[in-house]
Amino acid sequence: MFKRIVLLGPPGAGKGTQAKLLAAKNGLAHLSTGDILRDEVARDTELGRKAKGYMNRGDLVPDGLIIDMIKGRLAEKSGFILDGFPRTVTQAEALEKILSIDVAINITLSREEVISRLSSRRVCRKCGKIYNLLYNPPKNEGVCDACGGEIFQRDDDKREVIENRYDVYMEATAPLIDFYEERGLLKDVDGSQPTEKVSEDILAVLGR
Ligand code: ADP
Ligand code: ADP
Ligand code: ZN
Numbered sequence: 001m002f003k004r005i006v007l008l009g010p011p012g013a014g015k016g017t018q019a020k021l022l023a024a025k026n027g028l029a030h031l032s033t034g035d036i037l038r039d040e041v042a043r044d045t046e047l048g049r050k051a052k053g054y055m056n057r058g059d060l061v062p063d064g065l066i067i068d069m070i071k072g073r074l075a076e077k078s079g080f081i082l083d084g085f086p087r088t089v090t091q092a093e094a095l096e097k098i099l100s101i102d103v104a105i106n107i108t109l110s111r112e113e114v115i116s117r118l119s120s121r122r123v124c125r126k127c128g129k130i131y132n133l134l135y136n137p138p139k140n141e142g143v144c145d146a147c148g149g150e151i152f153q154r155d156d157d158k159r160e161v162i163e164n165r166y167d168v169y170m171e172a173t174a175p176l177i178d179f180y181e182e183r184g185l186l187k188d189v190d191g192s193q194p195t196e197k198v199s200e201d202i203l204a205v206l207g208r
Contacts, residue, residue: 002102002206003028003079006086006095006185008176009107011165012117013191014198017130018107019083021199031073032083033066035128038154058156058165060087060172067094074098087173092180104180105205107191107198111166118162124149136195 005028007015016032023030037055040048047069051061060066070085075098082101086092095101109117120133126149131138138144142151156165180186187205191198 001026001208004099004101004103005080005206006082006101006104006180007084007107008104008173008180009191010109010111010114010169010173011162012114012121013107013109014195015083015107017195018198018202019081020128020130021195022081022202026079028079028081029077030081030083031070031077031085033070033085033087034083036069036073037061056155056161058161058168060168063088063090063094066091070095071098086176089175089179092176101185103187103205104176104185105202106177106180106186106188108188109191113192114166115159115162118157118165119159121157122151122153125152126150 005022007019009015016034019030019032022028037048037051041052041055042048047065050065054061066085066087067090074080082095086095116134117132120135122131122133122138123129124131124144124147127144127147129144129146131151138151143149144151156162177186189198189201189205193201
């Protein structure tokens, strides 16, 4: 089974949802640069203070900061799922210098579906579980099924910011599809299917 996995796809494609499922079932480390950055912001670290403005506008945090942040965390890992990294060709080239990956799974989703899903996304503040008011709402409004934590809407899941994030994706991140295709590492998965079906298709790509 492939163990060094990059998840590509627009914001809202389901990368976080699928990465959490895969990591839990297969003992792989889940590295989400978005989650790491939000934690840095919450702890008001130097990196968090530098990153916050970019994140709230839906722009990318500069490559140098991201590459330094991810480097140390990758070093000792044998199996991992990269969720939200790389997001630029510069980041992908830096990753190649650190280690080789087995596969890049491109989760596809249309712009309309991206906007609909992100507008209705909610997240648990305590454990990070991902919900959707339309597709998988929590059983009790505002309360996490898994841990009882408070459910909130991310600052960047507001309409104008969502639209900017999609444009940024098309410009800076979509070129990675060709980047990994040229290297023979790209596999597409249709992200518009139900979560369980997307999960099955990913497992098929990974070879189990
Ligand atoms: P989503 O999962 O909705 O696409 P993320 O949680 O991955 O969003 O990222 C949230 C924000 O964090 C991004 O809009 C960007 O500002 C910043 N970010 C996350 N990963 C990266 C990265 N690899 N490079 C630059 N910025 C990043
Ligand atoms: P990403 O990490 O790519 O930004 P998420 O995993 O956070 O995406 O998912 C974005 C939103 O869409 C969340 O509200 C999540 O619950 C929902 N979602 C994820 N996968 C599916 C799916 N296959 N069908 C419907 N909704 C989904
Ligand atoms: Zn929770």
